[in-house]
Amino acid sequence: MRKQLTQRIGFTLLSLSIFITLIFLFIIIYFIIIRGIKVISWEFLTQPPREAMTEGGVAPAIIGTLYLTFGAVIFSFPLGIACAIYLNEYSPKNYIVNIIRLSINNLAGVPSVVFGLFGLTVFVKYFGFGVSILSGSLTLGILVLPVIISASQEALLAVSHSLREASLALGATKWQTIRRVILPSALPGILTGLILSIGRVAGETAPILFTAAVFYLKGYPKSIFSEVMALPYHIYALMTEGIHPDKQTTIAYGCCLILLFLVLLISLTAVIIRQKQRRFYE
Amino acid sequence: MLRFKENLYRWIFTIMAFASLVFLVGIVTILFKEAFPIFKKIKVLEFIFGKYWYPTYQPPEFGIFPLIMASLWVSIGAMLVCIPLGVGSALYLNELASPRQKSILKPLIEILASIPSVVYGFFGMVVLAPFLQNLFNLPTGLCALTASITLGIMATPTVCSIAEDALSYVPNSFREASFALGANRWETLIKVVIPAAGSGISTAVILGMSRAIGETMTVLMVAGGAAVIPKSFFDPVRPMTSAIAAEMGETSMGSDHFHALFAIALILFLTTFLFNIIAEFISRRYRLKLGLNI
Numbered sequence: 001m002r003k004q005l006t007q008r009i010g011f012t013l014l015s016l017s018i019f020i021t022l023i024f025l026f027i028i029i030y031f032i033i034i035r036g037i038k039v040i041s042w043e044f045l046t047q048p049p050r051e052a053m054t055e056g057g058v059a060p061a062i063i064g065t066l067y068l069t070f071g072a073v074i075f076s077f078p079l080g081i082a083c084a085i086y087l088n089e090y091s092p093k094n095y096i097v098n099i100i101r102l103s104i105n106n107l108a109g110v111p112s113v114v115f116g117l118f119g120l121t122v123f124v125k126y127f128g129f130g131v132s133i134l135s136g137s138l139t140l141g142i143l144v145l146p147v148i149i150s151a152s153q154e155a156l157l158a159v160s161h162s163l164r165e166a167s168l169a170l171g172a173t174k175w176q177t178i179r180r181v182i183l184p185s186a187l188p189g190i191l192t193g194l195i196l197s198i199g200r201v202a203g204e205t206a207p208i209l210f211t212a213a214v215f216y217l218k219g220y221p222k223s224i225f226s227e228v229m230a231l232p233y234h235i236y237a238l239m240t241e242g243i244h245p246d247k248q249t250t251i252a253y254g255c256c257l258i259l260l261f262l263v264l265l266i267s268l269t270a271v272i273i274r275q276k277q278r279r280f281y282e
Numbered sequence: 283m284l285r286f287k288e289n290l291y292r293w294i295f296t297i298m299a300f301a302s303l304v305f306l307v308g309i310v311t312i313l314f315k316e317a318f319p320i321f322k323k324i325k326v327l328e329f330i331f332g333k334y335w336y337p338t339y340q341p342p343e344f345g346i347f348p349l350i351m352a353s354l355w356v357s358i359g360a361m362l363v364c365i366p367l368g369v370g371s372a373l374y375l376n377e378l379a380s381p382r383q384k385s386i387l388k389p390l391i392e393i394l395a396s397i398p399s400v401v402y403g404f405f406g407m408v409v410l411a412p413f414l415q416n417l418f419n420l421p422t423g424l425c426a427l428t429a430s431i432t433l434g435i436m437a438t439p440t441v442c443s444i445a446e447d448a449l450s451y452v453p454n455s456f457r458e459a460s461f462a463l464g465a466n467r468w469e470t471l472i473k474v475v476i477p478a479a480g481s482g483i484s485t486a487v488i489l490g491m492s493r494a495i496g497e498t499m500t501v502l503m504v505a506g507g508a509a510v511i512p513k514s515f516f517d518p519v520r521p522m523t524s525a526i527a528a529e530m531g532e533t534s535m536g537s538d539h540f541h542a543l544f545a546i547a548l549i550l551f552l553t554t555f556l557f558n559i560i561a562e563f564i565s566r567r568y569r570l571k572l573g574l575n576i
Binding site: 117203 | 292296312313316366375387391394397399402405438466468497503523531535547562
């Protein structure tokens with residue numbers, strides 16, 4: 001009997017822990033949707049801010065986030081996929097691979113604000129790009145590189161060995177095998193990883209604090225060397241700067257809702273792709 | 283010609299594979315180079331154990347002990363939230379949930395992981411802080427406690443997914459052997475599964491801690507920002523990350539303050555680096571122990 005009781009108590013505690021975790025999820029999403037939805041309007045999505053950030057919309061911040069994300073992605077996708085291909089297909093199994101793997105793992109653990117400092121010294125000052133879309137994109141690109149590498153590597157690992165061997169047996173070279181056989185079958189997996197990394201980049205704030213973002217920009221950025229407004233930074237700035245805290249908080253709710261919507265839409269796409277692919281293999 | 287092309291591709295991939303190493307070395311070099319000048323003016327030990335952080339006073343004081351203590355308090359507080367929640371959720375998902383439940387619960391936890399840190403910070407500021415302020419009758423809701431809870435929720439999915447991975451590596455034969463000996467599910471869980479996955483779970487905890495120490499936006503918005511040594515969880519604090527993020531914009535390039543902030547970043551980097559190495563080491567030994575060949 002006592003055994004039964006302990007088991008029941010134990011299982012209840014475990015259920016409770018996941019229940020509490022999910023309650024927090026629902027509270028966060030509930031508050032942001034309920035209070036954010038009031039602010040959202042066509043004007044809010046398409047107009048620049050007016051009257052010291054208390055009126056108008058946040059269009060430049062949305063556009064800025066898209067620019068930064070896109071920039072980070074075109075920089076880090078090729079690099080990340082190439083690295084994964086090397087580690088999985090070409091690399092000899094020796095200490096060099098271990099060093100690369102170790103550096104990827106550690107790069108993934110570097111605090112995001114440290115990436116910001118790196119971007120500030122290297123891209124903003126040393127290369128002279130200034131506080132700009134370019135500097136911010138490169139910094140975000142480095143931050144997300146480990147995510148892309150490990151996702152792509154996982155996808156490549158899932159490609160069965162018999163496919164590889166069949167292609168080689170037909171007389172295809174290594175590169176032909178990679179390009180025509182391995183990459184196409186790993187594509188859905190790689191894509192999932194890439195989409196998830198886009199979600200990560202879109203929400204990052206600390207790396208662009210000193211490398212790209214400004215609170216207010218007149219008009220829209222004109223080139224990759226201009227400063228830019230970004231949605232996550234805008235939320236932070238609305239909450240900590242300015243002179244009309246109440247009105248700014250309302251607007252910040254709207255920004256949070258847009259950001260959350262973007263990020264969740266992105267991860268939902270990834271989940272759907274993954275499930276389709278799983279069904280395909282079953 | 284074909285041979286040449288093959289070799290060319292091999293070289294391209296090899297060179298690009300070294301990118302992460304280059305960036306990591308680059309980060310280390312920059313941190314050391316920019317942090318070095320401050321240590322010519324102040325001794326390393328004085329910097330770390332100095333009790334006063336008044337970088338803008340005349341003369342300035344660069345002691346980061348309050349910042350280190352703030353980071354510690356907040357991260358330990360976060361651990362108290364995220365270890366039970368994260369490990370408990372992982373155990374539930376892996377041992378109790380039906381496949382159907384799992385297919386609903388896991389994506390929900392992943393959603394929690396994908397919420398940007400600035401949104402957590404915002405939530406902490408507008409919902410959690412006023413709530414805790416009323417509850418405990420505090421002068422301000424922006425304090426170490428609020429930061430700990432917010433960070434803890436944030437780190438929960440990280441801990442949960444790594445711990446769940448570790449649990450899924452425990453071979454089913456272990457469980458079956460335990461059932462065969464007459465143990466019930468709870469006893470099997472406590473006496474067989476958790477010890478077998480123990481080092482995997484501790485990896486999860488270490489990586490969660492590393493994430494909590496390095497997290498910037500949440501603590502910047504929620505922790506309150508006072509650079510004094512905290513005496514209780516209700517004090518406003520200024521962890522290392524938020525000191526860097528808040529002050530870097532106001533310093534001039536190459537000033538003592540600038541270099542001091544890089545020195546903080548260096549210490550932060552070395553701490554998380556150490557945590558990651560330990561986690562890597564433990565998880566490698568764990569896989570060997572279970573006879574997994576990875």
